[in-house]
Amino acid sequence: MSTEPSTPKKSNEIVATNVSKTFGAGPFSKEVIKDCSFTIESGKLTVMIGPSGCGKSSLIQLIAGFDHATSGQITIGGEPITGPGKDRLVLFQESALFPWMTTWDNVMYGPRARGEDAEKSAEQAEFLLKKVGLEAFRDKYPAQLSGGMQRRAELARAMINKPEVMILDEPFRGLDHMSKELMWEYYASLYEEDRNTNFFVTTDIDEAIFLADRLLIMTNLPTSTRSVIEIDIPRPRNIEDMADNERANDIKTEVMTLLHEEAMKSFSGGSKAAADFLEAYTKRVG
Amino acid sequence: MNINKFKSNFSTRATFRGLIAIVIFVAIWEFGARSQDLIGYRMPFIGLIPPPTAVLETWADLVVDVSYWQSWYMSFLRVFTGFIMAMIVGIPLGLYMAINRTFYGIAFPSFEILRPIPPLAWVPASIIFWPTQEMSIAFVTFLGAFYTIVINVLGGAKSINRQYVQAAQSMGASQADIFRRIVLPATLPSIVVGSAVGMGITWEVVVAAEMISGGGSGGAGGGLGFFIWSSYVGGSYEQIIVGMISIGIAGFISSELLRKLGGRFTPWLKTR
Numbered sequence: 001m002s003t004e005p006s007t008p009k010k011s012n013e014i015v016a017t018n019v020s021k022t023f024g025a026g027p028f029s030k031e032v033i034k035d036c037s038f039t040i041e042s043g044k045l046t047v048m049i050g051p052s053g054c055g056k057s058s059l060i061q062l063i064a065g066f067d068h069a070t071s072g073q074i075t076i077g078g079e080p081i082t083g084p085g086k087d088r089l090v091l092f093q094e095s096a097l098f099p100w101m102t103t104w105d106n107v108m109y110g111p112r113a114r115g116e117d118a119e120k121s122a123e124q125a126e127f128l129l130k131k132v133g134l135e136a137f138r139d140k141y142p143a144q145l146s147g148g149m150q151r152r153a154e155l156a157r158a159m160i161n162k163p164e165v166m167i168l169d170e171p172f173r174g175l176d177h178m179s180k181e182l183m184w185e186y187y188a189s190l191y192e193e194d195r196n197t198n199f200f201v202t203t204d205i206d207e208a209i210f211l212a213d214r215l216l217i218m219t220n221l222p223t224s225t226r227s228v229i230e231i232d233i234p235r236p237r238n239i240e241d242m243a244d245n246e247r248a249n250d251i252k253t254e255v256m257t258l259l260h261e262e263a264m265k266s267f268s269g270g271s272k273a274a275a276d277f278l279e280a281y282t283k284r285v286g
Numbered sequence: 287m288n289i290n291k292f293k294s295n296f297s298t299r300a301t302f303r304g305l306i307a308i309v310i311f312v313a314i315w316e317f318g319a320r321s322q323d324l325i326g327y328r329m330p331f332i333g334l335i336p337p338p339t340a341v342l343e344t345w346a347d348l349v350v351d352v353s354y355w356q357s358w359y360m361s362f363l364r365v366f367t368g369f370i371m372a373m374i375v376g377i378p379l380g381l382y383m384a385i386n387r388t389f390y391g392i393a394f395p396s397f398e399i400l401r402p403i404p405p406l407a408w409v410p411a412s413i414i415f416w417p418t419q420e421m422s423i424a425f426v427t428f429l430g431a432f433y434t435i436v437i438n439v440l441g442g443a444k445s446i447n448r449q450y451v452q453a454a455q456s457m458g459a460s461q462a463d464i465f466r467r468i469v470l471p472a473t474l475p476s477i478v479v480g481s482a483v484g485m486g487i488t489w490e491v492v493v494a495a496e497m498i499s500g501g502g503s504g505g506a507g508g509g510l511g512f513f514i515w516s517s518y519v520g521g522s523y524e525q526i527i528v529g530m531i532s533i534g535i536a537g538f539i540s541s542e543l544l545r546k547l548g549g550r551f552t553p554w555l556k557t558r
Binding site: 064 | 447453454455456457458460463467468471472474553554
């Protein structure tokens with residue numbers, strides 16, 4: 001359970017080494033990520049959890065290649081990340097489906113943009129839409145889909161590009177509890193099918209434990225890796241069983257204690273989010 | 287289905303209310319304009335204008351007059367020439383300013399200094415530097431729509447959700463593809479709004495420009511603005527009102543046309 005990067009085994013392992021990110025300069029600069037090191041092992045579902053408002057989204061921007069680290073390095077398969085690439089696909093917090101395209105055109109966007117064989121891509125798109133249960137909605141615009149359907153359409157749009165690594169930034173945030181749990185099971189089964197490298201960021205502890213192979217727990221601002229927990233609960237997992245699973249509950253207590261400590265730190269710094277978390281924590285753990 | 291039924295019910299009711307309001311308005315106008323004869327007291331303002339019945343009578347005469355329709359035609363021609371030119375120049379300019387920082391740095395300051403100058407302030411200058419009267423009117427109407435279109439396109443293209451572009455990038459899209467299939471459609475709603483507002487300004491400007499410049503070739507070729515002005519000079523107050531209402535109708539037709547066209551280009555907005 002070391003937070004130190006290990007030597008890459010497969011071509012799409014992502015290794016962050018002493019990454020720091022500072023926004024602005026001089027007296028108004030804000031250090032968001034500090035000396036952050038972790039590994040996203042290939043063929044595993046790594047979940048990153050941390051207090052809301054910590055630099056998780058900034059980290060995603062760095063891994064996706066949309067932004068550059070102030071210092072330190074992130075590599076994929078041993079190669080430094082210099083910009084966005086189709087090997088890493090990002091699913092954003094809010095739906096980034098293109099509102100002016102139908103579900104079908106959204107899913108077909110990637111293959112068309114790269115000029116791939118139209119017939120083969122259409123076959124793939126058809127298959128994926130069926131898989132996410134949206135074949136009847138192929139000619140609808142995103143605004144005509146429910147929140148859960150939008151997320152599934154986005155999963156299909158991402159999967160058609162066969163990314164080596166899928167990066168998901170709090171993808172189920174804002175969904176109601178029912179759809180959220182459905183999406184967990186749904187997403188987990190998709191992952192279990194092909195076991196690609198997945199990196200999933202969340203603030204929801206239940207979501208994190210239910211989904212993760214490995215759990216990275218982050219510190220408060222500036223973000224670094226606090227702890228890594230291997231979630232050795234066998235798959236496929238069942239949401240109802242998770243509540244009675246002793247191992248799951250142990251992990252949950254451990255994660256809450258760690259997050260609680262982090263929240264305390266920022267609470268002394270006067271953070272509203274931390275105060276909210278503390279309230280929820282006392283209710284839960286007492 | 288039910289929603290649609292409700293919507294159509296609602297719209298017929300709204301139309302009904304609108305019609306009632308117009309009828310009441312016309313009735314008050316008729317009464318006010320004839321107040322001298324009816325109650326022996328001339329109501330202020332409204333008592334000085336011709337009553338709607340007299341206006342309608344004059345209008346009935348004009349409808350069969352070719353020169354009246356010639357005025358319509360001339361104004362429409364000027365509005366659409368200026369407007370289409372403004373779109374041809376304004377949309378690419380706005381888009382290019384939005385995507386190219388260097389060009390934005392060069393062009394935006396000059397643009398912002400020129401923008402507050404009202405198009406009508408350009409009338410004397412444009413009469414001087416354009417060879418024909420017609421061209422100077424077209425130029426002034428062009429300016430009316432131009433600034434609004436550019437500002438809207440620029441603002442729309444700059445406020446595109448960054449995640450759309452990032453999503454496209456991570457799917458391996460080229461810059462050209464991102465421009466064509468992300469930036470352009472994302473800006474379309476702003477283009478439509480900018481055009482609708484620009485169209486309104488174009489009508490304001492063309493009427494004033496026709497009045498000031500004496501309506502280009504003058505006479506029947508003068509357009510609706512010149513029609514109002516010459517009616518005023520000739521002392522036909524009924525014709526002034528006919529001209530005003532004609533412009534109202536012409537402006538409404540143009541906006542409606544633009545709305546329909548804009549809706550065709552942005553089908554996804556109708557689904558909300």
